[in-house]
Amino acid sequence: MTDSIGTPATEVVLCPGGPALIRSDVAVVDVIVAEGQSVARRPVVALCRCGRTGRAPWCDGTHKLAGGPTAKTLPTRKDEP
Amino acid sequence: MLLPRARGPLSGLLRHLLLEGTEELAELDATARGRAATMPALSALDDEDLQLSLWMIYELSFRGFDDVDDRWESAPEVAGLRAVLERPFEQALRDATTSWTERALAVDGDVADQVFALAAGFDEGPDLSKFIRKEATPDQVRHFLRQRSVYHLKEADPHTFVIPRLTGPAKAHLVELQYDEYGGGRSGFLHHELFATTLRQAALDDTWGAYIDDADAPTLASSNAMSLFCLHRRLRGAAMGHLAAFEATSSIPCRRIAAGLLRTGFGEDAARYYDEHVEADAVHEQLAAREICGTLVRTGDVTARDVLFGAAACLVLDALQATALMAQWEDTGASDLAEAPL
Structure with missing residues (x-):
């Protein structure tokens, strides 16, 4: 859906190794999940994409705990083997 | 809120300046410059007197103090003191973070x-x-x-x-x-x-x-x-x-x-x-x-x-x-x- 000047009214940003950010200037985001529905209360929301969140459908940062295929790590210290 | 209690000579002199005026300005300036010049690396992060003094100066730009005239925020005496105290603080932050910054950049x-x-x-x-x-x-x-x-x-x-x-x-x-x-x-x-x-x-x-x-x-x-x-x-x-x-x-x-x-x-x-x-x-x-x-x-x-x-x-x-x-x-x-x- 776009407005008259071609700007999307709803934008989805896929964060590598993380959630999908959803921002909409039409209405608050309303997500239907198995247990019912969950209405966002903030201007931009993050939807879980790893399936491990404790706050479905929202991201709660859990994707960071186990790393993941796209997670980057610091190089080891110079004094470490 | 009222100005916090002093935690050393620097915050004591700063309190006096903000509450009473400029009588001891030379002493405050000398104390601040002396402290900044002799401070060992990293110790600025752990120096209550310096940190409280900086906190008091910064707070003048946020909600201020009930017992301090808001005009002190932009007074040259306070701005100068802030710059003197910020230098060892920023340096300590840089010293404490260099190795982490380098590893992250890699x-x-x-x-x-x-x-x-x-x-x-x-x-x-x-x-x-x-x-x-x-x-x-x-x-x-x-x-x-x-x-x-x-x-x-x-x-x-x-x-x-x-x-x-x-x-x-x-x-x-x-x-x-x-x-x-x-x-x-x-x-x-x-x-x-x-x-x-x-x-x-x-x-x-x-x-x-x-x-x-x-x-x-x-x-x-x-x-x-x-x-x-x-x-x-x-x-x-x-x-x-x-x-x-x-x-x-x-x-x-x-x-x-x-x-x-x-x-x-x-x-x-x-x-x-x-x-x-x-x-x-x-x-x-x-x-x-x-x-x-x-x-x-x-x-x-x-x-x-x-x-x-x-x-x-x-x-x-x-x-x-x-x-x-x-x-x-x-x-x-x-x-x-x-x-x-x-």
């Missing part, structure tokens, strides 16, 4: 990947949130809340000063993040109002500045670092890197702290501030790291090194705060804390 990826890798790999200091979830006594939790009140009761305010220094998408996303911090325009839902509720539920004073006299040096330094970064245009990259690291180390610890507040019997109203931050900061970390810092570096407005300096400073100061709290808890039995003035 991560193959964009600055957001580097911030997330730094936050995940940073291993200084004890894990305070795990301790609060599992072991802390109610008095230790209240001690933690008193220290955190120094920043959380003005949460997000420093970063608002950065908005006019950014342009385009980075500015739009910082405003978006701040709007959420300020409750989406709903009075009563500002994050610092949610923290005030937490304080009241823990039978603590939610008045701004109520516990400033108890704030330890790392707590003052953490608040001061945000003011330093956010009140200087040249440090806007560090300000946004600090924000990104703060948000990237928030969701999971907040979930643990909320569990700790429930475990120690403070109730759901007390835990709400932390509960709100589990979801909020899972959004904010992406906004800050990718859409704010990522854009700023991609467009050449700031460097990745600027951003990572601020990010590492946030983590180092957080570790110093955690270390100080845990050390105090090891030295002092919970019963002694209960008897200490609130």
